[in-house]
Amino acid sequence: xxxxxxxxxxxxxxxxxxxxxxxxxxxxxxxxxxxxxxxxxxxxxxxxxxxxxxxxxxxxxxxxxxxxxxxxxxxxxxxxxxxxxxxxxxxxxxxxxxxxxxxxxxxxxxxxxxxxxxxxxxxxxxxxxxxxxxxxxxxxxxxxxxxxxxxxxxxxxxxxxxxxxxxxxxxxxxxxxxxxxxxxxxxxxxxxxxxxxxxxxxxxxxxxxxxxxxxxxxx
Amino acid sequence: xxxxxxxxxxxxxxxxxxxxxxxxxxxxxxxxxxxxxxxxxxxxxxxxxxxxxxxxxxxxxxxxxxxxxxxxxxxxxxxxxxxxxxxxxxxxxxxxxxxxxxxxxxxxxxxxxxxxxxxxxxxxxxxxxxxxxxxxxxxxxxxxxxxxxxxxxxxxxxxxxxxxxxxxxxxxxxxxxxxxxxxxxxxxxxxxxxxxxxxxxxxxxxxxxxxxxxxxxxxxxxxxxxxxxxxxxxxxxxxxxxxxxxxxxxxxxxxxxxxxxxxxxxxxxxxxxxxxxxxxxxxxxxxxxxxxxxxxxxxxxxxxxxxxxxxxxxxxxxxxxxxxxxxxxxxxxxxxxxxxxxxxxxxxxxxxxxxxxxxxxxxxxxxxxxxxxxxxxxxxxxxxxxxxxxxxxxxxxxxxxxxxxxxxxxxxxxxxxxxxxxxx
Numbered sequence: 087x088x089x090x091x092x093x094x095x096x097x098x099x100x101x102x103x104x105x106x107x108x109x110x111x112x113x114x115x116x117x118x119x120x121x122x123x124x125x126x127x128x129x130x131x132x133x134x135x136x137x138x139x140x141x142x143x144x145x146x147x148x149x150x151x152x153x154x155x156x157x158x159x160x161x162x163x164x165x166x167x168x169x170x171x172x173x174x175x176x177x178x179x180x181x182x183x184x185x186x187x188x189x190x191x192x193x194x195x196x197x198x199x200x201x202x203x204x205x206x207x208x209x210x211x212x213x214x215x216x217x218x219x220x221x222x223x224x225x226x227x228x229x230x231x232x233x234x235x236x237x238x239x240x241x242x243x244x245x246x247x248x249x250x251x252x253x254x255x256x257x258x259x260x261x262x263x264x265x266x267x268x269x270x271x272x273x274x275x276x277x278x279x280x281x282x283x284x285x286x287x288x289x290x291x292x293x294x295x296x297x298x299x300x301x302x303x304x305x
Numbered sequence: 306x307x308x309x310x311x312x313x314x315x316x317x318x319x320x321x322x323x324x325x326x327x328x329x330x331x332x333x334x335x336x337x338x339x340x341x342x343x344x345x346x347x348x349x350x351x352x353x354x355x356x357x358x359x360x361x362x363x364x365x366x367x368x369x370x371x372x373x374x375x376x377x378x379x380x381x382x383x384x385x386x387x388x389x390x391x392x393x394x395x396x397x398x399x400x401x402x403x404x405x406x407x408x409x410x411x412x413x414x415x416x417x418x419x420x421x422x423x424x425x426x427x428x429x430x431x432x433x434x435x436x437x438x439x440x441x442x443x444x445x446x447x448x449x450x451x452x453x454x455x456x457x458x459x460x461x462x463x464x465x466x467x468x469x470x471x472x473x474x475x476x477x478x479x480x481x482x483x484x485x486x487x488x489x490x491x492x493x494x495x496x497x498x499x500x501x502x503x504x505x506x507x508x509x510x511x512x513x514x515x516x517x518x519x520x521x522x523x524x525x526x527x528x529x530x531x532x533x534x535x536x537x538x539x540x541x542x543x544x545x546x547x548x549x550x551x552x553x554x555x556x557x558x559x560x561x562x563x564x565x566x567x568x569x570x571x572x573x574x575x576x577x578x579x580x581x582x583x584x585x586x587x588x589x590x591x592x593x594x595x596x597x598x599x600x601x602x603x604x605x606x607x608x609x610x611x612x613x614x615x616x617x618x619x620x621x622x623x624x625x626x627x628x629x630x631x632x633x634x635x636x637x638x639x640x641x642x643x644x645x646x647x648x649x650x651x652x653x654x655x656x657x658x659x660x661x662x663x664x665x666x667x668x669x670x671x672x673x674x675x676x677x678x679x680x681x682x683x684x685x686x687x688x689x690x691x692x693x694x695x696x697x698x699x700x701x702x703x704x705x706x707x708x709x710x711x712x713x714x715x716x717x718x719x720x721x722x723x724x725x726x727x728x729x
Contacts, residue, residue, distance in 0.1 A: 095547045101554025108561045138543060165546035166539070167590070167632065169599050187549035187582045190557045 087131035087201060087244060088112040088262045092122060093163060094140050098186075102134070105190040110224075110237045112265040119147050129258045130158055131248060132197050137164040137175065145178045152179035159200040161193065198222060205248045212247055214302055217286045219247060226286060233285045238263065242278045246291060246301040255298035315483045322475045330468050337464075338457055345453045349444060350420060353429040356387050357442035364391050364402070364440060365433045388443050395437035412441045422446075485509040489516070498524030499531070542589050549582050576615050580643055587636030587699050591706075598706050603627040603634060605663065609655050611635075614642045621655040627663055629707055629726045634663070637703035641665045641722055644696035650719070658723065664714075665700075666721040674715065681713050700724055 089106060093099040094117050106113045114130075116122045118141045135144045148160055162180040164171070175183045181200040184193055202210070202221060210222040218227045224240055226233050235243065245262040246254060254262075260275050279291050279299060292303045388407035390400050398411040412423055416439050417430045426443040433440055485508075492505055504521050508514040556575040563571050605624035612619060612635065619642075627634070638655075642665070645653050650669030658664050672680070683692035684701045693701075700722055701711035708727030713720075 095551055097551030098547055098554055099551075101551050101558055104558040105554055105561070108558060163550075165543040167542070167586075186546035187553055187586070189579075190554045 087197065087241075087248070088129065088265060089114070089132050089134055089197065090122070090125060090128075090130045091115045091134045092119070092139065092144060093134070093136045094118055094138075095136075102190060102193070106194065109194055110241060112241070112263065114265065118142075119144070122147075129261050131201050131245070131262065132159040132161060134161050134163055134193070134197070135180070137162060137166060137171075145175060145180075148180060149178045157204070159197075159204045161197055161200060163188075163193070195222075201248050205250050207250070212250070215287070215289055217290050219243065221247065228286050235282070235285065238274075239278050239282050239285070242275065243282055243286075243291075243301075246299060250302040251300070253294045253298045253300045259299060314486070315479055318479045318483075319476050322479070323472055326468060326472050326475070330464065334461065334464070337460055341456050341460070342453050345456060346449065349427070349449055349452065350429070353387065353420075353427065353442055353444055357389070357429045357431050357440055360389055360442060361431055361433055361440045364389075365435065386444060386448060390441045390443075391433070392439050392441060393437055394439060401438065407443070412443055413439070417441075482510075485513055489513060493520070496520075496524070498528050538589065538592065545585050545589065549578070549585060552578050553582065579615075583636070583639045583643060584695065587640050590632050590636045591699060591702050598630045598633065600628050600707075601631055603629055603631050605655050605657060608635065608638070612639060612642065614639070614646055614653075617642060617646055617650065618652045619655070620652060624655060624657045625660075627657065627661055627726060629661070629663075630703075633703045633706060634724075634726075637700040637724065638663075638665060640696035640699045642667075644694060645669055645720070648720070659725070661709075661726045661728070662723060663726065664721055664723045666716065666719055668719045671716060671718060671720040677713050677715065684711050684713070697722065 089111055091099060091102055091106070091113055093102065093115070096117075099115055099117065103113045103115045114125055114128070116125070118139050120141050133148075135148060137144045139147075144162070144164075148162075151158075159181045160179065162175045162183045163186060164175065164183070165186045166172075166175075167185045172183050172185075181203070182196050184196055198210075198221060207221075210220055212219050212221065216229045218230070219225075221244065224235075224244075226235055226240075226243065241263045242259065245259055256275055263278070264274060279293075282291055290301060292300045294300055294303075388404045390403040390407050390412055392398055392411040392413065393401050394416045398414045400407075400409065400411050403409075408426075412426060412428050413421070413430060416432065416437075417428070418432055418439070419430060421428050421430065423443075425446055427446060427449060428441050428443040430439050430441045432438070488509065489505075496505055497503055503524070505517045505524075508517040553575065556571060556578060560568060560571045560575065604626055606621040608631075609619045609621040642653050645665075645667035648667070648669040650667035652668045654666045654668075656664045656666065680693055680697065683689060684697060687701070687705075689698040689701075697711065697713075704711045704724040704726060707724075709725030712723045712725065714723055
């Protein structure tokens, strides 16, 4: 997943960024609201948003984003634990709310859950034809036979699964999987898609000519 | 003088009023009796004198004309009340003539004009025109006392109902005048100074106006203080929670990147950091000023499943749902579990032995009866400092915040803490 982390605390921000990267995600880190402008137009699977930031309220930023039609899943990270705060956070457009201190493992699980919900799948396992994918354990099976995927292959598959039935352009897929590294390797996505088709069958990832890729296209 | 806590202003006022009414009535009655005695005696004396003056003429005339003793002119109106004697003091005193009911012997042996008392009689004497003769008109003392008593009784018959009426009226008046105090208590029970613009309202009596003003001022000070403390707690929460989360995130990354030799050491550090987190979170939850207990239904088995503590098996057997503040209960239970772990327990069992009661039992070595009683006494007295650990103190504060308390029931083995979470 490609995640935008918005957190001003250096210790927590760097810890979460590194934890998420070790976990195989692409993470961009903004230390204040003003830095988010640099990511305008960039696709993200989720925002990890702190409430209190040096240059404003994360909650107000989120409300404004929602008003502009941004539906990217948001997990609020905050030190505010009162019920009224949690309700305010959720009512302002957050998909979930986690109170500091928290275990980063729990945070990742919550991010996965809100992304799955946004993609229309409550469960962790998704079946597409002969392929079954477990989004939590990051395992894939072809005709019930487990198939090993590399981290990047998994990232491509996950990005497409989280946009099930939707056409994802190559540029968007590159950004989601590689982040800003995509500028350095222009054919990396084709390589990973090709590899996925070899391991999980040609039918899984459909190429929509001139538009991009899709998993779970119209039957 | 120190008042009993249950002393009632109304009761005390009524008792005082009744006591003073009785004293006042007794004093008034005494004064009335003395006045009646005086005035009645004076009136009767006047009558006695008038009777004597009216009698003397006919008596002297009858004696001059040597006729039979006269029928006294006032006899018909005064018969039964007055008697008379015409007494000659020429030589030994002797009765010349007298009324039929008069004493046989002279009322006075020597001439005695004016008012005088002889045993059983009040006498008025007046000299006649004839030398040595006196007319005495007398009335029995018994009759005079009877007249005075009749008047006093009549006064009492009128005064007693008036006094009773006055007592009842005063009682009702006291009750009515104390009503604003009762209304004030009800207003205070509904008064929430944390609500914007909350005031106690207009005082119903002039004397209560300063009380209302003082309560409103106190509420204002408390509200400002709570707002300050809430702001401080919020800042403190942010200042503590964020670095703790950062430490945990850094340790989680380090654990993933560490080699096999370093990993156990890092894991111990992370476990200690998690314990620190639990304590800080519990303290922040407990001392967030002004925050009320937010009750919701808690499934104990689900709560137990959400509380992983390294090295502890957690069981929840046949529990019923609790209605309590989930954050506070979690904080209390986590610290009890920490205690259990530090004292060598392997299993912690949650049960609900009563309505809205949560028991946390561990299979550790427990404490002996004397120590258990000592801990319970410290908890009951809320004298935690140096007598109980943080876990029991927090559990007790959480239970008290719910309107209940913490007890440490005797166990055959292990240690148990029971949180009574008050009524639902």
